[in-house]
Amino acid sequence: MTRCAVNIAHKGTDKADITVTWPDGGTRVISFSAGMPANSDSPSEFRFTREGALNMIRVGVSERFEITDQLALGD
Template sequence: MQDAYGLALAANGTLQIPCARYVGQPMAPCAANVTRKGTDKADVTVTWPDGGSRVISFDAGLPASSDAGSDFRFTREGSLNMIRIGVSERFEIMDTVVLGD
């Protein structure tokens, strides 16, 4: 099932985003929940299929930090945020996930 933006939704309404946890691992769907904190701030909690989670914080609509102690960086292609944390973690989060409608 997909929402109005074509984002995949799980049966329980949890958003699915592409992610990878390990070096060389292909991107796979990971469950994600969004906590919006005003018009341009949000926390996206991504749950790994094999357990554990990562919180990615957005400020001014852009990826700003995570709860990991590793290097945090991102690039953008249109409205897609491609986030890397440390050597291996990768996430793809659309602006609509963070900003909503």
């Protein structure tokens, strides 16, 4: 696991698209809607759990992201 660069595009108070860039240059877009993780740009299964203000997101079998509400929504 490693830290990745992110770019956040806020779309109102409770929506955002977060583009995660891996060290090898690959990317994954994770969308938030109604203040919660909603989907990604991958066709693989998308699921998440929350612990307080931390969103633990899984895409497929090998991708895991930890994104705080503050990062995603500016809360």
